[in-house]
Amino acid sequence: DTGVSQDPRHKITKRGQNVTFRCDPISEHNRLYWYRQTLGQGPEFLTYFQNEAQLEKSRLLSDRFSAERPKGSFSTLEIQRTEQGDSAMYLCASSLQGQGSYEQYFGPGTRLTVT
Amino acid sequence: RKEVEQDPGPFNVPEGATVAFNCTYSNSASQSFFWYRQDCRKEPKLLMSVYSSGNEDGRFTAQLNRASQYISLLIRDSKLSDSATYLCVVFSGGYNKLIFGAGTRLAVHP
Numbered sequence: 001d002t003g004v005s006q007d008p009r010h011k012i013t014k015r016g017q018n019v020t021f022r023c024d025p026i027s028e029h030n031r032l033y034w035y036r037q038t039l040g041q042g043p044e045f046l047t048y049f050q051n052e053a054q055l056e057k058s059r060l061l062s063d064r065f066s067a068e069r070p071k072g073s074f075s076t077l078e079i080q081r082t083e084q085g086d087s088a089m090y091l092c093a094s095s096l097q098g099q100g101s102y103e104q105y106f107g108p109g110t111r112l113t114v115t
Numbered sequence: 116r117k118e119v120e121q122d123p124g125p126f127n128v129p130e131g132a133t134v135a136f137n138c139t140y141s142n143s144a145s146q147s148f149f150w151y152r153q154d155c156r157k158e159p160k161l162l163m164s165v166y167s168s169g170n171e172d173g174r175f176t177a178q179l180n181r182a183s184q185y186i187s188l189l190i191r192d193s194k195l196s197d198s199a200t201y202l203c204v205v206f207s208g209g210y211n212k213l214i215f216g217a218g219t220r221l222a223v224h225p
Binding site: 048109 | 214
C-alpha cells in the first residue's frame with residue numbers, strides 16, 4: 001500500500017499523559033500536514049511541513065503540541081499533558097507541491113480518547 | 116462567519132434521485148477548490164477538484180462561481196454507496212492549507 005499511513009489507529013490515554021502519533025506520507029510527497037477533526041466538524045489545520053521545515057502552525061496548536069519531520073520523510077505529533085478536550089481524530093495528509101496541484105491525500109487517522 | 120459554509124443536511128434521497136449540494140467561501144483570494152467524501156469514522160477522500168469551467172466525473176458534476184464565491188456538487192442517479200458526508204474544501208495559497216466546511220450528510224435509501 002503506497003498511501004499515507006498513520007500509527008496508532010486508536011489511542012486511549014488518561015488525562016495528563018503524553019502521547020505521540022506517527023505519520024508516513026506518500027513517498028514522493030514533499031509536503032506533510034496535520035489536521036484535527038472533532039465530531040460533526042470538518043478537519044481543522046494544525047501545522048504543515050515542506051520537507052523537514054515546519055512552515056506554519058495554527059493557533060489551535062498550543063504549546064503542549066509539537067510536531068517534527070526530522071528527515072523530511074515521516075512525521076510525529078506529540079501532545080503533552082493531554083486534556084479531555086484533545087479527544088479527536090488526528091489526520092495526516094501529504095501532497096506534492098510544485099506542479100500546480102494542491103490536492104492532499106489523507107491517512108486513516110489516529111483516534112485519540114482522553115479519559 | 117465560517118470561512119467555508121455548507122448546509123449540514125442530512126439529505127435523505129431515494130436511489131436514482133439527483134441531489135445537489137452547495138457551499139460558499141469567504142476568502143476571495145482562494146485558489147483551488149475540491150469536494151472530498153468522508154465515510155463514517157474514516158478519513159476524507161478526494162472526490163474531485165472543481166474548476167471554473169465546471170467539470171464532470173461520471174455521475175458527479177462540480178461547478179465553481181468565483182464572482183459569487185459559490186461551489187456546487189451535483190450527484191445524478193444516486194446509489195446506496197453514495198451515502199456519506201461531502202466536504203467542501205478550499206485551498207488558500209496565502210495560508211498553504213485546506214479549509215474544510217463542516218460537511219453535508221447524504222443518506223440514500225432503497
